[in-house]
Amino acid sequence: MTDTTRRSCEQPCRPGAPDTRGPLPRRSCGQSCRSGGTGGRSGTLHAPVSAPTPHRHRAPIHPGAWWLWSLALGTAATRTTNPLLLTLLLTVSAYVVITRRPHTPWSRSYGAFVKLALAVLLIRLLFAITLGSPLPGTHTVLTLPEVPLPDWAQGIRLGGEVTAETLVFALYDGLKLATLLICVGAANALASPTRLLKSLPGALYETGVAVVVALTFAPHLIADAQRLRAARRLRGRPDRGIRGLFHVGLPVLEGALERSVALAAAMDARGYGRTAQVPPAIRRTTAALTLTGLLGVCAGTYGLLTAEGGAYGLPVLLTAEGGAYGLPVLLTGLAAALAGLWLGGRRTPRTRYRPDTWNPRSCLIAASGAAVAALLTLAAATDPTALHPGVIPLVAPTLPLWPAAAVLLGLLPAFLTAPPKEPS
Numbered sequence: 056m057t058d059t060t061r062r063s064c065e066q067p068c069r070p071g072a073p074d075t076r077g078p079l080p081r082r083s084c085g086q087s088c089r090s091g092g093t094g095g096r097s098g099t100l101h102a103p104v105s106a107p108t109p110h111r112h113r114a115p116i117h118p119g120a121w122w123l124w125s126l127a128l129g130t131a132a133t134r135t136t137n138p139l140l141l142t143l144l145l146t147v148s149a150y151v152v153i154t155r156r157p158h159t160p161w162s163r164s165y166g167a168f169v170k171l172a173l174a175v176l177l178i179r180l181l182f183a184i185t186l187g188s189p190l191p192g193t194h195t196v197l198t199l200p201e202v203p204l205p206d207w208a209q210g211i212r213l214g215g216e217v218t219a220e221t222l223v224f225a226l227y228d229g230l231k232l233a234t235l236l237i238c239v240g241a242a243n244a245l246a247s248p249t250r251l252l253k254s255l256p257g258a259l260y261e262t263g264v265a266v267v268v269a270l271t272f273a274p275h276l277i278a279d280a281q282r283l284r285a286a287r288r289l290r291g292r293p294d295r296g297i298r299g300l301f302h303v304g305l306p307v308l309e310g311a312l313e314r315s316v317a318l319a320a321a322m323d324a325r326g327y328g329r330t331a332q333v334p335p336a337i338r339r340t341t342a343a344l345t346l347t348g349l350l351g352v353c354a355g356t357y358g359l360l361t362a363e364g365g366a367y368g369l370p371v372l373l374t375a376e377g378g379a380y381g382l383p384v385l386l387t388g389l390a391a392a393l394a395g396l397w398l399g400g401r402r403t404p405r406t407r408y409r410p411d412t413w414n415p416r417s418c419l420i421a422a423s424g425a426a427v428a429a430l431l432t433l434a435a436a437t438d439p440t441a442l443h444p445g446v447i448p449l450v451a452p453t454l455p456l457w458p459a460a461a462v463l464l465g466l467l468p469a470f471l472t473a474p475p476k477e478p479s
Contacts, residue, residue: 116472118246119254120417125242127424128465131431132234135442136227139454140431140462141234147465148241155468156244157475168240172233179229184217191447192218224446254411275314279307337398345395351388355381416471423467430461 125148132144156162184199195216202213252264283303284294294303358381434455435442441455 114414114416115250115411116420116468117254117411117413117417118251119411120413120420121246121468122242122251123421124424124465124468125238125245127421127428128241129235129238130428131462132231132238134428134431134435135458136231137442137444137452137455138227138230139452140442140458141230143454143459143462144234144465145237147462148238150466151469152241152244155472155475157247158477159247161248162244165240165244168237168243172236172240175236176226176229176233179225179232180222183221183225185213187212187215187217187221190218190221190224192220194219194449196222220446220449223449227444227446250411276307276311279310280304283307341395341398343395344391344398348388348390348392348395351384351391353388355383355385355388357381358384419471420468423464427461427465430464431458434458434461 128144128148132141135141152165156165196219197217199214199217201215204211204213280303283306287294287302292302431442434457438455441453442458444450444452
């Protein structure tokens with residue numbers, strides 16, 4: 056038995072280890088190494104190792120499911136001004152985002168939406184303090200110096216008395232808008248923009264590409280600015296103020312321009328922007344269906360949301376008296392708009408590589424959000440006092456039980472989906 060053969064037989068055979076035996080023939084771990092040398096010694100017999108079982112990858116969640124879930128939670132937030140229910144909605148969305156958002160750059164946008172929501176809430180309170188409110192109140196918190204205004208500015212007040220009723224009303228109103236913004240931020244943090252682009256209809260493909268490119272380039276701009284500021288600090292140069300802004304902003308804009316030109320060249324090389332030949336009758340039908348559908352959606356939505364339309368001289372279809380016609384008009388307009396989008400997609404024929412499908416888990420996630428919106432809408436119609444606590448007189452808000460239980464249905468995605476994979 057030669058030295059090369061002896062070394063190859065005595066080398067440990069580990070599962071998944073690369074074969075470093077040189078020109079010798081490959082042998083499985085269960086095959087014995089036998090030599091025909093003069094000593095008659097046999098090589099080491101290794102125990103057979105079973106092949107690893109293939110790992111089953113679960114189908115990913117459709118990005119449209121995350122958007123429907125988030126928008127449904129936002130719709131539920133618009134049906135109430137109860138701060139306890141709004142805080143519960145914020146907690147539900149934040150828990151799902153924290154536990155299920157992937158480790159990607161675009162998933163970090165949730166913090167920016169939270170900061171934007173806090174800014175909106177503070178601005179709403181600031182306007183209520185400085186501009187006042189026509190809401191009467193008896194509990195005066197502070198009195199600001201009032202600025203006299205001309206006669207043509209009647210109805211606007213700068214300064215004056217600030218009542219607790221005004222502050223509470225502004226807080227409820229601002230918290231509702233902040234909850235809606237945070238729910239939209241949850242959709243941006245959970246759904247991949249590129250995967251959502253693949254799921255868009257062909258008629259919206261160009262618009263979707265523009266939005267995705269804008270959302271993708273924003274993190275690159277921030278990263279370039281941070282990198283350049285860190286480099287200037289290491290060199291002992293100022294990175295703040297007007298001078299630092301010019302020295303950092305110009306290279307960032309130059310890099311963004313170069314990246315845009317490279318992206319445009321890549322898109323042109325792949326045939327982006329080319330359309331198929333469509334008969335004129337199809338184009339006219341598409342435009343008519345899309346325009347009529349959008350007008351129907353606007354008219355139906357206005358008819359459903361308007362409480363008093365007759366005082367403004369509107370048609371009966373758009374008034375509260377004609378509220379029964381609002382839902383049919385909305386559904387008809389939505390169907391016409393979808394038909395127009397489907398016909399418009401014939402101008403941009405394209406294929407999809409591994410398209411996302413609506414699996415049962417995606418349907419359950421979207422259904423959980425829709426259930427929250429539907430139940431809170433029903434609660435607002437049956438018990439408006441619980442979902443809209445009184446301001447005049449001031450009443451402490453209470454937590455209604457079954458609407459709160461309905462909001463907890465929004466936690467279902469946290470149990471249906473797997474935790475995100477750690478970055479390698």
